[in-house]
Amino acid sequence: MAKPGTGAAAEPDAGAPAIEVRDLHKSFGTLEVLAGVDFTVARGEVVCVIGPSGSGKSTLLRCVNRLEEPTSGTVLVAGAEVTDPDVDIDKVRRGIGMVFQSFNLFPHLTALQNLTLPQRRVLGRDKAEATRVARERLARVGLTDKESSYPAQLSGGQQQRVAIARALAMDPQLMLFDEPTSALDPELVGDVLAVMRSLADEGMTMLVVTHEMSFAKEVADRVVFMDGGVIVEEGSPAHVIGAPSHARTRSFLSRLLDPAAARIGPSGD
Numbered sequence: 173m174a175k176p177g178t179g180a181a182a183e184p185d186a187g188a189p190a191i192e193v194r195d196l197h198k199s200f201g202t203l204e205v206l207a208g209v210d211f212t213v214a215r216g217e218v219v220c221v222i223g224p225s226g227s228g229k230s231t232l233l234r235c236v237n238r239l240e241e242p243t244s245g246t247v248l249v250a251g252a253e254v255t256d257p258d259v260d261i262d263k264v265r266r267g268i269g270m271v272f273q274s275f276n277l278f279p280h281l282t283a284l285q286n287l288t289l290p291q292r293r294v295l296g297r298d299k300a301e302a303t304r305v306a307r308e309r310l311a312r313v314g315l316t317d318k319e320s321s322y323p324a325q326l327s328g329g330q331q332q333r334v335a336i337a338r339a340l341a342m343d344p345q346l347m348l349f350d351e352p353t354s355a356l357d358p359e360l361v362g363d364v365l366a367v368m369r370s371l372a373d374e375g376m377t378m379l380v381v382t383h384e385m386s387f388a389k390e391v392a393d394r395v396v397f398m399d400g401g402v403i404v405e406e407g408s409p410a411h412v413i414g415a416p417s418h419a420r421t422r423s424f425l426s427r428l429l430d431p432a433a434a435r436i437g438p439s440g441d
């Protein structure tokens with residue numbers, strides 16, 4: 173528990189898991205969106221969260237950096253209790269990179285400026301250091317030649333790679349991805365997934381809400397299947413995607429692979 177006013181709980185605990193979620197509940201009015209979620213993400217682990225629309229995946233992710241206030245329960249990030257009202261939440265958030273479905277770039281700034289501005293404002297880096305870091309991160313996502321482009325001059329996939337580079341420029345300990353490829357034309361998805369795969373290979377801790385089953389199968393250490401605001405099952409990709417033990421998971425996966433079946437009617441379980 174944080175000591176009120178000290179911000180002490182925001183200090184990373186080297187031995188603590190990257191994320192711990194305990195008995196998390198979230199309601200919007202009478203709608204209970206998270207109905208008691210428990211899970212842990214180890215450092216360096218890549219966890220994909222899958223599940224039907226409305227199952228609470230985005231809400232769970234948004235509770236991790238307190239973009240949503242949980243109704244009850246506990247979230248710890250590197251040992252810092254995010255859900256404690258007295259925690260220094262800005263300090264915790266500085267260690268968490270977040271990538272959304274929509275890229276949320278500043279339209280009036282170039283790619284390079286989109287990366288330098290938050291570093292200067294939030295981390296207080298001087299212009300030369302922020303520019304050096306920005307160029308390094310743009311190179312990491314394969315966009316060195318686009319540093320002077322404005323978002324409107326970039327494809328959706330390139331904008332998303334700038335958004336990933338922007339998050340990386342803040343030196344996060346942990347990256348949250350909320351359906352990062354859902355808004356992209358199919359031919360642009362591969363480049364974004366390749367960047368995410370390289371981050372995973374480098375040991376970045378990643379919690380990824382996605383419908384990209386090939387990414388989940390090939391890159392995730394663990395897959396969590398959510399439905400109705402609870403975790404129905406979790407385990408290795410080979411288990412959850414390859415041989416799910418729960419009927420609700422099987423039904424979801426078959427509807428995902430055969431969208432025509434989803435239009436015909438209810439899943440039957």
Ligand SMILES: Nc1ncnc2c1ncn2[C@@H]1O[C@H](COP(=O)(O)OP(=O)(O)OP(=O)(O)O)[C@@H](O)[C@H]1O
Pocket residue numbers: 200205223224225226227228229230231232
């Ligand atoms: N701010 C909000 N106010 C009211 N209801 C909300 C709010 N945010 C989410 N919801 C509702 O909570 C439920 C779960 O939403 P959430 O976005 O977490 O689901 P999801 O599993 O990520 O779905 P999708 O795959 O469609 O993004 C939905 O019914 C949604 O309409």
